[in-house]
Amino acid sequence: MSNVVIRAENIAKAYQLGQIGSGSISRDFENWRARISGKGNPHVRINEAEDEPFNSTLFWALKDINFEIEQGETVGILGNNGAGKSTLLKIISRITAPTSGKISGRGRITSLLEIGTGFHPELTGRENVFLNGAMLGMRRSEVKKNFDKIVDFAEIEKHIQTPVKRYSSGMYMRLAFSVAAHLESEILIMDEVLAVGDKTFQQKCLDKMQQVSKEEGKTILMVSHNLNETERLFSKKIVLTNGRISNS
Amino acid sequence: MQNKEWTIKSDRNLFDLQFKEIVNYRHLLFQLINRDVLALYKQTILGPIWFFIQPILTTVVFTFVFGKLAGVSTDGLPQPLFYLAGIINWNYFAECLNKTSTVFKDNAHIFGKVYFPKLIVPISISISVLSRYAIQLLLFLACLFIYHYKGAQFHITPIFFAFPLMVIMMASLGLGLGIIISALTIKYKDLAFLVAFGLQLLMYTTTVIYPLSAAPENLKWLIQLNPMTSVIEIFRYGFLGKGDFTISSLAYSLITSALILFTGVIAFNRVERTFIDTI
Numbered sequence: 001m002s003n004v005v006i007r008a009e010n011i012a013k014a015y016q017l018g019q020i021g022s023g024s025i026s027r028d029f030e031n032w033r034a035r036i037s038g039k040g041n042p043h044v045r046i047n048e049a050e051d052e053p054f055n056s057t058l059f060w061a062l063k064d065i066n067f068e069i070e071q072g073e074t075v076g077i078l079g080n081n082g083a084g085k086s087t088l089l090k091i092i093s094r095i096t097a098p099t100s101g102k103i104s105g106r107g108r109i110t111s112l113l114e115i116g117t118g119f120h121p122e123l124t125g126r127e128n129v130f131l132n133g134a135m136l137g138m139r140r141s142e143v144k145k146n147f148d149k150i151v152d153f154a155e156i157e158k159h160i161q162t163p164v165k166r167y168s169s170g171m172y173m174r175l176a177f178s179v180a181a182h183l184e185s186e187i188l189i190m191d192e193v194l195a196v197g198d199k200t201f202q203q204k205c206l207d208k209m210q211q212v213s214k215e216e217g218k219t220i221l222m223v224s225h226n227l228n229e230t231e232r233l234f235s236k237k238i239v240l241t242n243g244r245i246s247n248s
Numbered sequence: 249m250q251n252k253e254w255t256i257k258s259d260r261n262l263f264d265l266q267f268k269e270i271v272n273y274r275h276l277l278f279q280l281i282n283r284d285v286l287a288l289y290k291q292t293i294l295g296p297i298w299f300f301i302q303p304i305l306t307t308v309v310f311t312f313v314f315g316k317l318a319g320v321s322t323d324g325l326p327q328p329l330f331y332l333a334g335i336i337n338w339n340y341f342a343e344c345l346n347k348t349s350t351v352f353k354d355n356a357h358i359f360g361k362v363y364f365p366k367l368i369v370p371i372s373i374s375i376s377v378l379s380r381y382a383i384q385l386l387l388f389l390a391c392l393f394i395y396h397y398k399g400a401q402f403h404i405t406p407i408f409f410a411f412p413l414m415v416i417m418m419a420s421l422g423l424g425l426g427i428i429i430s431a432l433t434i435k436y437k438d439l440a441f442l443v444a445f446g447l448q449l450l451m452y453t454t455t456v457i458y459p460l461s462a463a464p465e466n467l468k469w470l471i472q473l474n475p476m477t478s479v480i481e482i483f484r485y486g487f488l489g490k491g492d493f494t495i496s497s498l499a500y501s502l503i504t505s506a507l508i509l510f511t512g513v514i515a516f517n518r519v520e521r522t523f524i525d526t527i
Contacts, residue, residue, distance in 0.1 A: 015525060090524075094256060094363040097521040103256040109363075117361040120283055122290040127283070134279040135362050137272075163290070 003070045004106075005187060005219050006092065011065035011101035013087055014058040027057075061087045062243045065101070071186075074213050074220045074233055079240035085223045086191055088240070089113060092221065093189055107186025107219075110136045114191065116176035121165035125156060125175055128164050132179045146182045153208070154178040174201060181208050188212070190222045206233060265517055269365040276364055280372035285379055299383045303339065307331045314457045323459040323490040326400045329391055333484050334456030336384040337418060341476055342447050343377045344422025349429040349443050352523055359524055366520045367513065370430070374423040378415070392487065407493055408486035414479050417505045421475055424508035431515040434523045455480050460492040475501040475508075 062084045069075055077085045091098050093111035118135045119128045129150055133143035143150075151160055154174040156167075164172060180188065188209075210233060212218045224230045239246050270277075289295040307328050314320045315327040322330035348370040352359070355369055395402070433440045454476045455463075463471050471477050478497040485491030 090360075091256065095360060096524050097260075098256065098258050100258045102258075104254070106253050108252070111362065114361040118358045120287055122287045123283060127286065131279045131283055134273075134276040135358070135364055137276075137364065139275050140278075 003072075004068050005071045006067075006069040006103065006105040006221075008065055008067050008092075008103045009101055011062055011088070011091060011098050011103065012060060013062040013084075013091060013096070014060050014099045017057045017059050060243055062091075062098075062240075064244055067238055067245065069219060069221070069236070071219055072213060072217045073235045074209070075222070076230065076234035076237045077221060077223045077240065078225075078237055082242075083240040084243040085240055086113070089189055089191055089221065089223060105187070108137060108184075109187045109189060110180055110183050110185040111189035112177070112180040112191070113189070115173045116164075119164050119172070119176065122163055124163055125151075125160040125167070129175070129179055132176065133183065136180060136183055137185070138183050142184055143179075146184075150175075150178045150182045153182065153204075170198065170201070177205055181205070181212065185218070187219045187221070190220070192223050192225060206230065209233065260521065263514070265513060266365055266367075270368060270371075273364050273368055277368050277372050277375075280369065281376045284372065284376035296380075296383055299380050300387050303332060303335050303384050303387060306335050310335070310457055320458050321462045323461060323484075325402055325484075325488050325490050326395050329388075329395055329400070329402070329488060330459075330484070331457065332388050332391060333487065334454075334480050336381065336388055337414075337480050337483055338451055338454065338456050338476065339384065340377060340381040341418045341422045341479075342451070343380070344374045344419060345426040345429075346443065346447060347373045347377065348423055348426025349433070350440065351427065351430045352434055352519075353430075353440075356524065367427075367516060370423055370427050370516070374419050377422075378419070381415075388487075403489040405486055405489050407482060410482060410486060410498070413502075414482055414486075417479055417501055418476070420505040420509040421479075424505065424510075424512035427512040427516040428508070431512075431519045434519055435526050450474070453477075455484075455492075459484075459490070472497060472500075475504040 065088065077088060079085050087096075089111065090096050090113070092103060093109060093113065095111075095113070116132070118132055120131065123131065129147065130140060130143050134140070151157055154171070154177075156171050156175055159167065159171060164175070167175070180190075209220055209222075213220050222230070222234075224234075237247075292298065310331040311327045315322065315331075351366075351370045351373065355366075359366060429439055429443060451457075453471055453474050455471065460468065460471060460477065460481055478492075478501040481491040482493050482498060483491075485493040
C-alpha cells in the first residue's frame with residue numbers, strides 16, 4: 001500500500017449566486033414541478049445538458065481538483081483571494097460537502113480554520129481546552145495527557161483558571177493554536193491562523209509544526225499568503241487560480 | 249481509531265444516519281452538556297435557584313387567574329399541585345423545542361469552522377435542559393410532601409413507574425419537532441417567527457390549565473391529538489391519581505413521538521452537510 005493519506009478526485013464545488021428570498025422560492029417551485037412532471041428544467045440554459053448541475057445562477061468555486069498527498073508532507077495551498085483555498089480546506093475538513101467528486105483518505109483530521117472556534121467566553125481556559133479538544137475529536141483522557149504541554153506552549157499558566165473573555169487576543173490565539181498542535185491526529189489542516197500573534201510566537205508555531213511533521217510524521221495542509229515566512233516549510237505546493245489547480 | 253480510512257462524497261444515502269460517528273464523538277456530548285450547565289450559572293449569585301422562581305410565579309398566576317377568577321376545574325386536586333404538574337412538563341417540552349429549533353443559526357459560527365456530527369448539539373441541548381427539569385421536579389415533589397402533610401386528597405398510582413418513559417417521550421417530541429423546524433428554516437426563515445407565539449398558543453391545546461375531563465365532549469379529540477396531552481395526563485395520573493390515562497392514549501403518544509423524532513433525524517441529516525452554504 002502506498003503512503004497516500006489524502007487523494008482528491010475531480011472535486012468541484014458550486015455556490016448559488018444572488019439572494020435567497022421570494023425569487024428563489026418561485027424558482028425552487030418551478031424546478032420541483034419540472035422534476036415531478038418530467039419536463040425540462042426551465043432554468044437550464046438551452047445549450048447545456050440537462051443532467052449536468054450547471055445553471056446560470058451557479059458559481060463554481062472549485063473545479064477539476066485532483067491531487068494526492070503523502071504521509072508526512074507539509075503542503076502549502078497558495079493562491080489569490082477568491083481562488084478557492086478556504087473552500088478546498090472546508091471540503092477536506094467535512095464542513096461542507098463537494099458538489100461532485102470524491103476525497104478518500106486515512107487517519108484522523110484536526111482542522112484549525114479559525115482560532116478558538118467553539119471557545120465559550122464564560123468558561124475558564126482550562127474548561128475551554130477540554131471543550132475545544134472534544135470538538136476536534138479528542139477524548140478527555142487524550143486531552144488530559146497533553147494538558148500540561150498545551151498550557152506550557154501557550155505560556156498562560158497564570159491565567160488558566162480565568163474565563164477566556166478576559167484574555168487578550170494574543171493569549172486567546174496562543175491557547176487555541178496550542179490545543180490543535182498538541183492533539184494526536186494524523187493530519188493537521190490550517191487556514192491562515194498564524195496571521196495573529198507576534199513574530200516570536202509565529203516563529204514558535206512554525207517550529208512546532210516543523211517538529212510535528214518531522215518527528216511525529218504528521219501531514220500538514222496549510223493556507224498561506226506570507227510566502228517569505230513559510231516557504232521553507234512546505235515540501236509541496238498546490239497553487240489555485242480561479243478554482244483550478246494551476247501547478248503542483 | 250487510528251489510521252482509519254474515510255471518504256468524502258457529494259451525496260449520502262438519506263438513511264445513512266451516521267450513528268457510529270455520534271458514538272465516536274460521545275466525549276463532545278459530555279463536554280457540551282457540561283458547557284451549557286456551567287455557563288448558565290457563571291456570574292449569577294443564586295445559580296440554579298432561578299429555575300424555582302419561574303414555575304412558582306407561573307403557578308401563582310395560574311392559580312389566581314384560572315383557579316380563583318375563572319374557576320376552571322382541577323379535578324378536585326389542590327390547584328397549585330395541578331398547575332405545577334402541567335407547567336414543569338410543558339416547560340421541558342417547550343424549552344427543548346425552542347432551543348433546538350435554532351440550532352443551525354445559533355451554531356453557524358462553529359459548524360462553519362470545525363467538523364463534528366452536528367446532531368450532537370441538539371441532543372446535548374435536550375439533555376442539558378433536563379437538568380433544569382430535574383430541579384423543577386424536585387420543587388414539585390417538595391410541594392407534594394407539603395400537601396400530603398396538610399392532608400390534601402390525592403394518591404400516587406403505580407403508573408408513576410411510567411415516568412422515565414414519559415421523559416423520553418417529551419424529549420423525543422421536543423427534540424424531534426425542534427430539529428424539523430431547524431431543518432426547515434435554513435433556506436426560508438419564515439417558520440422561526442411562528443415558533444415563539446405558536447408554542448404559547450399550543451400550551452392551551454394541552455391540559456396544562458384544565459383537566460381533560462373538563463373539556464367539551466366534541467373537542468376532546470382535538471386536545472388529545474396533541475401528544476403532550478397524554479404525557480401530562482399520565483404524569484398527573486401517576487403522581488396525583490387523577491388524569492385521563494388509557495393504554496391507547498399512551499400508545500398514541502409513544503408512536504407519534506417516535507415518528508416525529510425519526511422524521512427529525514432524517515431531515516436534519518439531509519440538510520446538515522451543506523447548510524453552511526445557505527444559512
